[in-house]
Amino acid sequence: MLSTVLSGAVVGVDAYPVQVEVDLAMGLPAFNIVGLPEMAVRESKTRVLAAIKNCGYHLPDRRITVNLAPADIRKDGTSFDLSIALGLLGATGDIPAEALNDYLSVGELSLGGDILPVRGTLSLAILAQEQNPAKTLIIPAANLAEAAIAEGLKILPVHNLKDLIEYFRGEKHIEPIYGELSDKDSNIWQGSADLAEVSGQHTAKRAIEVAAAGGHNLLMIGPPGSGKTMLARRIPSVLPPMEFEESIEVTKIYSVAGKLPKDHGLLVNRPFRSPHHTISNVALIGGGSFPHPGEISLAHCGVLFLDELPEFKKQVLEVLRQPLEENRVLISRALMSLEFPAKVMLVAALNPCPCGYATDPRHNCKCSPQQIAMYRARISGPLLDRIDIQVEVPALRYNEMIQQNSAAESSAEIRKRVLAARAVQKDRYKERGILNNAQMGKRELKEFCALDSAGHHLLENVIDRLGMSARAGDRILKLARTIADLDHSENIHLSHLSEAIQYRVLDREF
Template sequence: MIVKTFGSAIQGVNAITITIEVNVSSKGNKLFIVGLPDNAVKESERRIESTIQCMGLRMPRTRTVVNMAPAAIRKAGAAYDLPIATGIMAASGQLSPLHLEHYLMMGELSLDGTIQPIKGALPIAMQAWQDGFKGFILPKQNALEAAMVSDLSIYGISHIAEAIQFFNDPGSLTPVTPATSECYTAIDHSGLDFSEVKGQQHIKRALEIAAAGGHNAILIGPPGAGKTMLAKRLPTILPPLTLQEALETTKIHSVAGKLPEHTSLILQRPFRSPHHTISDAALVGGGSIPQPGEISLAHHGVLFLDELPEFKRKVLEVMRQPIEERKVTISRTKNSVDFPASFVLLAAMNPCKCGFFNHPSRQCSCPPGQVQEYLNKVSGPLLDRIDLHVQVTPVEFADLSSTQAAEKSSCIRERVMAARAIQAERFAAYENIYCNAQMHSRLLTSVCVISDRCREQLGQAMQKLKLSARAYDRILKVSRTIADLEGSRSVEPAHMAEAIQYRSLDRENWGN
């Protein structure tokens, strides 16, 4: 007898429905699993056999063939245990097969039949709904996540016996109630606020511009000047995620297995801060079964690279293409997958090895040429892709000892949201463009129309700083964001001048 059950395979951040065909014949005595399964899928025979025996049922002792189609897609992981076990029991006459075609199942089995959680429940549920399934049976721990797909019945189970009872009596399980706002997860920023930062008004201004336009930024200054403290507070002034952005962010964290248990939706923008010992594969994604890296986990949020020159050169260089294209493509021999990677890159670094080059009161101890050697650890092409170069100076004593309350993050965020609203209206007709930093060159020409005076300013800066064409585009984008923060319909000379000053690392012989 041939029975079909349905599971799903994750490719990138999307799912593909897998048909699992089980044929129990009257001859032979071995279980064969075909259709490009990996070792974890092949090992399911032992888990399934133990589970069936624990429930007092019998494992077929005849020839059993399990085919997972389409065979060209590699099936990885133990989450296929549930549909395979269910198919074997139905094909051997121990379970009614009448309703199997209407439901998709995923879940890893323990030896006693307990269901373990899976990765990628949200994209699987979305694909199940698109493919017309009535419901999705999965581990109870992942049920709230899948329940974001409100038009699909979600059944969370903790033991395979519940699935068996359901297919014999479809009324035995109650669908999970769609998640409420209490089930949504806000990424904890530990109560950080810009009001806690003394002084540093020009740095706060630069970070406000970065948040308003989605621009990349680098903070360069001596140790103890507050670079890391300021960077960690950038997410507090970013606008809230839209529903579409929240779903995309949740899908990525779900596929990576980073979504907290019993969580439905991530509502706040991610802030990822990998250590400088990270590998290139961990940063951009990869592995034999491609998984999203830190730049994808930072999608719609912030990727903070502290002590930038301490990262391996190879690790930093692999970011150059994703920064431009806002996605990363992981290619393997038989397939390739795309992971979204639209993030704000925020970096911090000391100006030299000792950290006190250009310090107003301390002497730099680096020998001649070492300052430039230290800066050269970060390549010019990568710096070219960073919109704002911000020099951080030590906080004055008067600012440190001041009792005057600084501006709160909520006030800054209101201005950022007002600027983003202007951009949302501007780019309403364009797909996948939501802020100024995402503009392509053709759109930049029509959006950033500048006066003759601004053009003269920019021309002088290009000649004096020897800027590249990419830097030219980024200055225009930043000036447009500054104008949006001011509520100006056109880019004025003051906006252009402020944008130009944020290209400090482009100055010739900066480190000499």
């Protein structure tokens, strides 16, 4: 007797269909799973057999073969348990085998028959919605919120195998749920942190506004306790709201990583990730024997914050270069290659020297010039190269600290200006395949960043007298373009250019 159940698995962040075929044959009792199963899938037979027994059903002593097709892709994880169990019960005739044709199922089984949550349910729901709209998706009840994002999809959330068997036998009713997005309006920032809570630091706040407006990466340098971490954590509050497609992509990544908050549907806030500096390569960019998204992908569409940048291992920072350039992480394995999206705004913070007080006039810095040079050399040039804005965050003075925050601008106000500037860029680049000023290439620089003679003169002075590189010159132009956009100005004026030059602290120092 043969019985077939449709299931699915996830590669990268997308799901593909998997046919679970179960065959019962005469012969010595055995249970084989084929179709390149990894350990967790091979162990599934133990869980499935116990779960069926503990739900009160008896399997005959037969030769059981389970095939997971397509058989040439590696299968991992526990999500096939439920389909294997249903296939077995279909093959024995305990439930009608033909009824299974109308369903797509995923779920992990406990020995007692409880159906436990699995990763990547949203990707599976989208697969079901797009490719098998006629089928009903059976999922663990705990995964309902994320699966219900797939509009119009018929979903059967189940708590345990016994209920499901009785449902198929017509002994019990389970109410199906239809996917619908209740919270489509992603326009509201739901985080609580606001830039208004940060006293003083006007330059840094303005730099954050410029960075957010043009999609620039940002580096903050300052003594301990000046508010760098505090500022960075509030950057998502001034970024534009996520587009619906972005929300789906981000939610998929979190679902695949198993990091979606419990009972949480669509993620609408831009992510903020701040990995500790002891992080490994794999944890940062993703990978592993069965690849998982890394921190850079978890920060997709949001902020990747590297606090205490020089403390990161040099090699870890090096592996960031390619994903930052391509906005995605490519992982190649013997039998597959996959990619995780990784479009992030990189924000980094560091102290000016090992003791932290080199730029603080109120403290004596104890570091020798050599120590300072070694400390800063830990940040590789190529990485620094991808950071358009470098600002100083000085230690706060007492009178700035006690200033009432009511005078400070709220994130919402800053965000309005950011949105306006983004709209200008979207319009300007609509036929160029880029989104913002940070992504401008040489051609766009030439076309959209023309300077008047005073501008040329200033830039010439900066490059020739201060010894800035041509590359730094390009970055200044991009920044000036963003500042002009924030100013609703078609042309780049001297004031825009000189503000942009302020944002190259490291270039000016060295």
